[in-house]
Amino acid sequence: MAQATAASEKESRASRRFEKIQAIVEQYGAAESALIPILQKVQEEYRYLPEEILTFVATALNLPPATVYGVATFYAQFSLEPKGKYIVRVCDGTACHVRKNQTLISTVKEWLGLKEGQSTTEDMRYTLEIVSCIGACALAPAVVINGKVHGQMTPEKVTKALEELEAAEKAEDK
Amino acid sequence: MDKKSEGYVIVDGVKTPINGHKNLLEVIRASGVDLPTFCYHSELSVYGACRMCIAEIEGRGVQPTCSTPPEDGMVVRTNTEAAMRIRRMSLELMLANHHGNCQTCDKNTHCRLQELAERLGVKKVRFEEPEADVVPVDESNQSIVRDPNKCILCGDCVRMCKEIQGIGVLDFAGRGSNARVTSAFGKGLNQVECVYCGQCAAVCPTGALTVKSVLDQVWKAIHDKNKTVVVQIAPAVRAAIAQEYGIPSGEQAMGKIVTALRRIGFDYVYDTSFTADLTTVEEATEFLGRVAEGKNLPQFTSCCPAWVKFAEQFYPDYLENLSTCKSPQQMFGSLVKKYHAEKLGVPREDIYVVSVMPCTAKKFEAKRPEFSVNNDPDVNAVLSSQELIRMIGQSGIKLADLPLDSMDLPFGFKTGAGVIFGASGGVAEAVLRMAATTEGSHGHTPEFHEVRGLDGLKEASITLDGKEIKLAVVSGLANARNVLDKIKAGEVHYDIVEIMACRGGCIGGGGQPLPNDMEAREERKNMIYDCDAVQSLHNAADNPFVKELYATLLEKPNSHIAHELLHTHYYPRKRIDGQPVELSPAKPEEKIPVQVCVGTNCYLRGSYDTLKKLIEAAKQAGVADKLDFKATFCFEKCVSSPNVQVDGKIYGSVTPDKAEEFFKETIKPVIESQEKVEA
Numbered sequence A: 001m002a003q004a005t006a007a008s009e010k011e012s013r014a015s016r017r018f019e020k021i022q023a024i025v026e027q028y029g030a031a032e033s034a035l036i037p038i039l040q041k042v043q044e045e046y047r048y049l050p051e052e053i054l055t056f057v058a059t060a061l062n063l064p065p066a067t068v069y070g071v072a073t074f075y076a077q078f079s080l081e082p083k084g085k086y087i088v089r090v091c092d093g094t095a096c097h098v099r100k101n102q103t104l105i106s107t108v109k110e111w112l113g114l115k116e117g118q119s120t121t122e123d124m125r126y127t128l129e130i131v132s133c134i135g136a137c138a139l140a141p142a143v144v145i146n147g148k149v150h151g152q153m154t155p156e157k158v159t160k161a162l163e164e165l166e167a168a169e170k171a172e173d174k
Numbered sequence B: 001m002d003k004k005s006e007g008y009v010i011v012d013g014v015k016t017p018i019n020g021h022k023n024l025l026e027v028i029r030a031s032g033v034d035l036p037t038f039c040y041h042s043e044l045s046v047y048g049a050c051r052m053c054i055a056e057i058e059g060r061g062v063q064p065t066c067s068t069p070p071e072d073g074m075v076v077r078t079n080t081e082a083a084m085r086i087r088r089m090s091l092e093l094m095l096a097n098h099h100g101n102c103q104t105c106d107k108n109t110h111c112r113l114q115e116l117a118e119r120l121g122v123k124k125v126r127f128e129e130p131e132a133d134v135v136p137v138d139e140s141n142q143s144i145v146r147d148p149n150k151c152i153l154c155g156d157c158v159r160m161c162k163e164i165q166g167i168g169v170l171d172f173a174g175r176g177s178n179a180r181v182t183s184a185f186g187k188g189l190n191q192v193e194c195v196y197c198g199q200c201a202a203v204c205p206t207g208a209l210t211v212k213s214v215l216d217q218v219w220k221a222i223h224d225k226n227k228t229v230v231v232q233i234a235p236a237v238r239a240a241i242a243q244e245y246g247i248p249s250g251e252q253a254m255g256k257i258v259t260a261l262r263r264i265g266f267d268y269v270y271d272t273s274f275t276a277d278l279t280t281v282e283e284a285t286e287f288l289g290r291v292a293e294g295k296n297l298p299q300f301t302s303c304c305p306a307w308v309k310f311a312e313q314f315y316p317d318y319l320e321n322l323s324t325c326k327s328p329q330q331m332f333g334s335l336v337k338k339y340h341a342e343k344l345g346v347p348r349e350d351i352y353v354v355s356v357m358p359c360t361a362k363k364f365e366a367k368r369p370e371f372s373v374n375n376d377p378d379v380n381a382v383l384s385s386q387e388l389i390r391m392i393g394q395s396g397i398k399l400a401d402l403p404l405d406s407m408d409l410p411f412g413f414k415t416g417a418g419v420i421f422g423a424s425g426g427v428a429e430a431v432l433r434m435a436a437t438t439e440g441s442h443g444h445t446p447e448f449h450e451v452r453g454l455d456g457l458k459e460a461s462i463t464l465d466g467k468e469i470k471l472a473v474v475s476g477l478a479n480a481r482n483v484l485d486k487i488k489a490g491e492v493h494y495d496i497v498e499i500m501a502c503r504g505g506c507i508g509g510g511g512q513p514l515p516n517d518m519e520a521r522e523e524r525k526n527m528i529y530d531c532d533a534v535q536s537l538h539n540a541a542d543n544p545f546v547k548e549l550y551a552t553l554l555e556k557p558n559s560h561i562a563h564e565l566l567h568t569h570y571y572p573r574k575r576i577d578g579q580p581v582e583l584s585p586a587k588p589e590e591k592i593p594v595q596v597c598v599g600t601n602c603y604l605r606g607s608y609d610t611l612k613k614l615i616e617a618a619k620q621a622g623v624a625d626k627l628d629f630k631a632t633f634c635f636e637k638c639v640s641s642p643n644v645q646v647d648g649k650i651y652g653s654v655t656p657d658k659a660e661e662f663f664k665e666t667i668k669p670v671i672e673s674q675e676k677v678e679a
């Protein structure tokens, strides 16, 4: 029985998310000018912009799908690939680059078990992003984990931050 | 005239009147300097990105002239050091991102990029990019090949498809060095709402968008001794060929084409204008029948396959209003195969029918499954005018010097009404001519000049049996959208509407030789009406071979056999391929699939609320975990929208107010019967 509840819990999450998208469309009105805010909300819900949801948005707004795709790929804030629950951003701006951010990138990759060309872990928990200057050059090399900036990072410090995150999540689950 | 369009601009020292031109570029061109452009087309909006048209304006520095309004007293120099340097640098940058080989490129010798590299003297590319960036070429469909590696991002195709065709298949995606022009999600054109009109390829200055060629297949059929190869030439082709080879008239060009095609090895040379005459008779009869019954009006023409696909995708509710007549190309295919098989005793599969068309969408039309008998297509291969020119070139024949020859009979005989099908307004005028003339009269055939010309919307009316018949002639699908929306809203009323996808009609088809701009179309249009003038007959109903065909085979217009051979049907089509939205991700295999369509037509009729109500009803009944809900895009049954599919079966008209009842009477029994099976 417990299992059934968990399943129907998941059920309603999927349809609830979709319901939200429709609610957003209704709220903003089906106008082209609403496209960007709508896409932002979609990304909040799904953590990325799934193709079928973009097609739905195009339908609801009566826009060519290519227009929606164009906007979704234009802004760096949008991702068309699924993203993990936690985002690890390693800065690759000039300041961070000269302070050996490469060792940070390889440490994170190894810790997450990411293969070449892969940026999200198979269990959809982590996504590694290599980004340009995040404006924390004084603290270079910088890493942003889950929205929080960590400065003057070393491979040891970044590992520790990830382990702490992991521990916090386990505690929450209990 | 407003202030801005008066006065003079000094172009390279020459005083040039502004003369109402909207931008400096046109004034400069009027002064005799052909400033190069990639992204400027007089019929599209101004984009101003390629920087080819730059010039130095006194007091303002180097500016793109296509986006600068001319002002009285402006002093412009087109070839200053800075202007030339920037122009060449911009071109070099384009070439650096361009991966292609002129010798093997379809646009070779017609490519603006190639031409300008030569003209501006670019001898080497300084910023060559690695070949590793080469991306796949889209050859997914019959009509258009899209090679993004050759794209210079001028955006011409984007604006053509959006502004003139009202569709928006192509758009910019990505930014910076990753910017590209692409279809939605990078899908093949066969998976999106492209109608294959080829107008994008007609404006693309490079080899990034070209007409797909089947020339090799046609040569193969000609070389095959067992095949009887029959060719039909569409009306608009003669005008384009005349233009291309500098032949003074379309009629003469046609005579030379016949000679050339016989030499090349075609067994029978016929004229699509013959089946255009037949189309007129069938379509006019159909129209009069509808008027009598007051049914399915306005009647829309169905000769243009790009318009037909457009209607199937965007206006499924009007499919009943399309004439059921096949296009002249397809009427020809089905008739000729039957005729040659029965009258000349050639087995159907040994008859190879080739069309020469101004059109890229005709390539798609010929492959529609309903236009074949036991997998043998009525039309085997469609060549564009461009391919005909290439074929003549490959054969070494000097077309312009050839003597004239005439077509084979019976399918080579036409009236002028069949020829004018090549220009916008032609179908309408052919029908009007027939309706306004008493049958069989060889007297004067009236002309209808109000429906001629390149305007996107023309109107006319005539009185038939004391009743006023209103008619509209539309070209360009954005214009068609406009007219349809107005008809839908009840703002306008017509009885018959001719729609052609290409501006100006088939003379401007996507398969016509380049340049294919409005100027070229204007000249072709005039040639078409000149061709009409020199025919002996001008009313389709007077065509003696059409009459004979009715006497020997077709009985009478719209007869049972005519319907079988010459008429067709249409169906709603989805706009884009893709996955449905999953709403119940857990273990779908053990559940009953319930898919609710949220495609445009269903969505507009409230399918979203239907979906919501069905999910709610399932929860209430405690069976939500037995159902696998999905929101999907178009079952191609849009006329009965909103549609819901339960366990593989589609049910129509499930409006939100019927959702609960539908759940109880349709979905629940399915669950119960499944439970019984399991028990």
Ligand code: SF4
Pocket: B144, B160, B161, B165, B167, B168, B169, B170, B193, B194, B195, B196, B197, B198, B199, B200, B201
């Ligand atoms: S062929 Fe026509 S519909 Fe298709 S992309 Fe080109 S312009 Fe648009």
Ligand code: SF4
Pocket: B150, B151, B152, B153, B154, B155, B156, B157, B158, B181, B200, B203, B204, B205, B206, B208, B209
């Ligand atoms: S495909 Fe052709 S028309 Fe379209 S942007 Fe590229 S170069 Fe320009």
Ligand code: SF4
Pocket: B196, B197, B303, B304, B305, B306, B307, B358, B359, B360, B361, B362, B500, B501, B502, B505, B506, B507, B508, B509, B510
């Ligand atoms: S208008 Fe003519 S050339 Fe253009 S798509 Fe239609 S049938 Fe083809």
Ligand code: FES
Pocket: A091, A092, A093, A094, A095, A096, A097, A132, A133, A134, A135, A136, A137, A138, A140, A141, A142
């Ligand atoms: S370079 Fe990394 S924060 Fe500026």
Ligand code: FES
Pocket: B036, B037, B038, B039, B040, B047, B048, B049, B050, B051, B052, B053, B054, B064, B065, B066, B067
């Ligand atoms: S033609 Fe003016 S910028 Fe391209």
Ligand code: FES
Pocket: B572, B574, B597, B598, B599, B600, B601, B602, B603, B633, B634, B635, B636, B637, B638, B641, B642, B643
């Ligand atoms: S939109 Fe075509 S069936 Fe729903």
